[in-house]
């Protein structure tokens with residue numbers, strides 16, 4: 235059995251919309267901070283057929299919808315398609331009849347029949363990147379299976395496997411601050427994650443306030459599909475490479491004010507696109523706007539280094555420095571009827587106590 239622990243990430247410049255839906259090739263670059271919690275544990279073991287099971291925090295088994303199960307099957311098919319491209323590369327490198335044993339062996343690399351078990355501490359579909367944590371964990375587990383078979387993948391290659399399940403998942407393979415290089419073209423490996431700085435670079439915290447644990451009606455997979463119907467989307471895409479450069483620069487130089495400016499602008503811009511798309515997607519609610527307003531006042535009055543950002547849900551992420559953390563956590567815990575998660579920059583998906591002889 236192989237076990238992997240993985241976590242969500244919070245984006246400062248956000249991925250919204252794909253240039254190729256099936257391959258989840260993003261339309262723009264993005265950049266996030268990998269969080270250290272809440273966690274997902276993915277276990278994988280040989281089985282008669284490929285199957286997925288999921289457990290709630292209280293230990294009871296969750297019933298996965300047909301749509302959810304299909305997503306894992308579809309992901310595995312895409313992963314095998316990707317692995318087949320790696321095999322082609324091997325034989326192109328050595329096209330002579332004297333192919334080495336390893337490259338011949340390469341022709342058999344694929345993910346076959348396993349049972350995937352998911353134990354998640356993350357409420358799903360509230361804007362806390364639960365699918366990013368799940369698919370980064372699955373990708374890391376597949377990577378470990380392949381490593382035991384003799385195919386050592388790089389973090390960037392594992393990030394491609396993660397991206398095929400959930401675009402933003404590729405940013406949770408590595409820790410610290412990670413960008414998606416969207417790339418160009420339509421090949422399966424043309425977009426991948428690249429680490430900008432590791433988790434020791436800047437000890438930022440993310441105090442997460444979830445006003446509601448109710449699952450959103452339109453998930454981000456569908457949301458991406460509607461992005462291009464918004465009249466604001468083309469302008470958003472035009473701004474993204476400049477924002478990405480600014481964001482990378484802010485992180486490298488640990489310039490919090492700059493990071494705040496670019497990430498708040500980008501989050502509000504994404505929601506403007508979502509709200510003006512067809513159908514309109516209203517992820518934020520009154521509570522989100524109330525919290526944003528109060529945070530703007532609080533940081534002005536108390537000179538706090540804190541920024542707000544929201545993914546596809548009403549949940550507000552308050553990213554702050556070590557110095558501002560206690561004050562922001564106190565504010566968060568004072569919010570009525572809200573669930574609070576105190577997280578910080580994390581180290582990315584990693585194998586837990588893996589045992590041997592797992593491959594069928």
Ligand code: PMV
Pocket residue numbers: 244245247248249250264363365366400401402403454455458545546
């Ligand atoms: O990876 P997906 O398909 O769940 O998309 C995530 C989209 C956002 O969370 C809204 C933005 C981001 O970059 O994480």
